[in-house]
Amino acid sequence: MFKSNDILRKQTALKFSKSLNKCDGDFFLRAYMGERKMLILVGITILFVVHVSGVYWCYKNGDLIRPLVMLPPKEIPPFWHAIFVILVNDTMVRQTAMIMKCLLLMYYRNTKGCSYRRQGQMLTLVEYFLLLYRALLPAPVWYRFFLNKEYGSLFSSLTTGLYLTFKLTSVVEKIQSFFTSLRALSHEDFHYGSYATSEQVAAAGDMCAICQEKMHVPILLRCKHVFCEDCVSEWFERERTCPLCRALVKPADLRSFGDGSTSLFFQLF
Template sequence: SSSSYQRYDIQQVARWVEQILPFTLLLLVVFIRQHLQGFFVTIWIAAVMFKSNDILRKQTALKGERKMLILVGITILFVVHVSGVYWCYKNGDLIRPLVMLPPKEIPPFWHAIFVILVNDTMVRQTAMIVKCILLMYYRNTKGRSYRRQGQMLTLVEYFLLLYRALLPAPVWYRFFLNKEYGSLFSSLTTGLYLTFKLTSVVEKIQSFFTSLRALSHKDFHYGSYATSEQVAAAGDMCAICQEKMHVPILLRCKHVFCEDCVSEW
């Protein structure tokens, strides 16, 4: 019957897994031993990144109740951590990709992965330093300044996404441009990679420039300044604060509110 065949297939799969699992685990142990330092460094920076992101998120949510001492402390720790990692690998291939230069030598596959992972994590941590400085600068602000803080943090985030998308390019460019595979093959794979990378970066470039334009006084991600006619049509009374409009903003939904009210809202 079909049920007996299914049981037989499951038993065969279980037997195959039982046979191959010890060998797979053995290979994994050997792989970890060969890349022991890189393995533990990757775990360490990932753990630090996870904890740092959690602390920064909590401080951002506190708004005016942020603790300056905590912000200064984590900023110093972030700077020391990033500087320490790059100092430990000052003779490695980590620095050149940061300025969009390919490594001097063709990196082995796992080394290329390591370089990309470390640089990506350190760049994210560096962006956290910038965000901490912004949070300290805008610590006791509200209204228009609070909106500007949000726009600055958004700009930093979109620039980070764009830079992170470009960061692996020098490493993979050098990896694919390997003449040992033949000039035609290496040129073809390199060209295909750069084409794929370009198409994936276009959207991030657009998002970055959109957030950059949002810093202007006439364009916001939630609307624009309302004209006197639009204010008169809305009744010149803010529905949030129940007072006369002050620096009215016309939202995309066509409602008009005070700029400070919208920023806090």
Template sequence: MQQIARWIEQILPFSLLLLVVFIRQHFQGFLVTIWIAVVMFKSNDILRKQTALKGERKISVLVGITLVFVIHVFGVYWWYRNDDILYPLVMLPPKEIPPFWHAIFIIMVNDTMVRQAAMVVKCVLLMYYKNSRGRNYRKQGQMLTVVEYLLLLYRALLPTPVWYRFFLNKEYGSLFSSLTTGLYLTFKLTSVVEKVQSFFAALKALSRKEVHYGSYATTEQVVAAGDLCAICQEKMHAPILLRCKHIFCEDCVSEWFERERTCPLCRALVKPADLRSFGDGSTSLFFQLF
């Protein structure tokens, strides 16, 4: 153990020196990647807060947020307009074989920017459903979920042209390059099929008219329950009767089931373990590198 510790102690200064040189060589790439990632994380937080405001959202604020998002996306792509960064957006491989770190950079920029662009679509949906309640509020959550699953499918495809060009390198020999390319496309197909299935499941949920965790309560059932929602402590609007027989406003219980699967009162399991919902306006923050 002492020998290992001494060996690490000896190579650590040289490793740090190499790291500094590496960062200097790719300094602009590091800055751009950090910048767009920070903007994307902040944008996700802003969008979730706007979604939570429901009817209190202001159209002027949403328009301003949308314009900032659009300018940011166009600004980044205008800056790199002469690079190969745009080709993968339409599923075309780069003209030249990208070095490994440049391939990573292209993928990270595109992966972040398409999420930023999808946030523009989500802002438009929030403007459209600004005063929605009951069924329309549930429809808003379903639409946001469909947009996110379509985005996840597109993001799964985005790295494919870059890695296809990277692996199909004749310098390694035709057999080796063909083998690695074929293996990559095989692995990729598995993940893409999963994303396609999730997207169609989200579409199916959107077309479903009934509430899949209960049914609309009758007037007699609402009166018997006291006509007071236990979540918002107000008179019920579009009341939903859960399978456990408790009744809540559709808005309140829909928002509850964005996070939970059990009844707010008795904790009985009500919502089936199906697709993850993105009805709160959130975006998946994990990078799709491969």
């Protein structure tokens, strides 16, 4: 998981080659040189497909399948068995998400401008859906575990109610984040500017301050500075301010997962 996450982030950064430039004393973070290696992405995809399929085939008669569709186990699981079921499902779901991200990276293998932004939005949407689904995964298992009548009806009902209340709060927050990322995908406009007209480009000069090359699909930021769409799209994956004047031009919305990263923390409860 850790190694694949690192490889995916590096492959996401491999899109087009431009040199590292310096402007107003600040170095711009540039993409890695080179193109994406399709064989690596295909290899990760095949590896995870075989692994996920193999795990669920081996445990097809166990308690792994039911929680995937939000059904509690048939029998009350012992504590360590409940932990095992949750950890395995959590890991397999993340590997399935990595498969989806590999397919997206293969589809957007030549990312420029609008395609680069759309790729980042799609990767972010996949990750927020993953976070929502992973938050729901442990609920059926712990619901069955806490309803153990051996601890007494009052105690089991109380612990179940407390757990579901806590879980509902967490799930509502993740639902809001997911729909926010979904709305961002449906918007064609920018949150930090708009496409520049020929007059605006002429007034700003025909040279992009980031790549030091002729403007390609120029974007006019809210602070009135103009940059290439490719350059500024990559910049705003990491920053919220203008590369030149440092004015705040991008609102503080959802965290972007456009770098292809996957959350590696286990969702146990």
